[in-house]
Amino acid sequence: MPGNILNLLIETQKKNLDEIWDKVDFSSDNLDYVDSVVNSKFYKNPDGYFMCTDCDYSSRWENCLKIHIESKHVHTGGFSCDQCDKVCPTRNALKVHCQRRHKPELPYPVFRS
Numbered sequence: 001m002p003g004n005i006l007n008l009l010i011e012t013q014k015k016n017l018d019e020i021w022d023k024v025d026f027s028s029d030n031l032d033y034v035d036s037v038v039n040s041k042f043y044k045n046p047d048g049y050f051m052c053t054d055c056d057y058s059s060r061w062e063n064c065l066k067i068h069i070e071s072k073h074v075h076t077g078g079f080s081c082d083q084c085d086k087v088c089p090t091r092n093a094l095k096v097h098c099q100r101r102h103k104p105e106l107p108y109p110v111f112r113s
Helices: 001-024 030-039 062-072 089-100
Strands: 040-043 050-052
Touching: 030 062, 030 089, 050 062, 062 089
Parallel strands: none
Antiparallel strands: 040 050
16 A cells, blocks of 8 residues: 555656646757756666656667657757758757758769769
């Protein structure tokens, strides 16, 4: 019985924290804070997998898990592209956007066959 009460308390505290995080609006000016929130939401298990504390997602690669957490569990308020008016929900989405939409011009012609 005491174990059930403890689990209930842990779940209640986690739910309260989730409600608080859901109300926080992160701005791209505060990247250190976004990083600290992302870093607080995962751990590495004994098998070497990085585990999300908010859901069952896991990955062998820490960076993949950080991208998952930022896109699914942290409300950043978006990251603005400095070359156009696009606002992307995550830093990774902004990186992909820039790679696809704002390719640097090459100093020579590229011929494709």
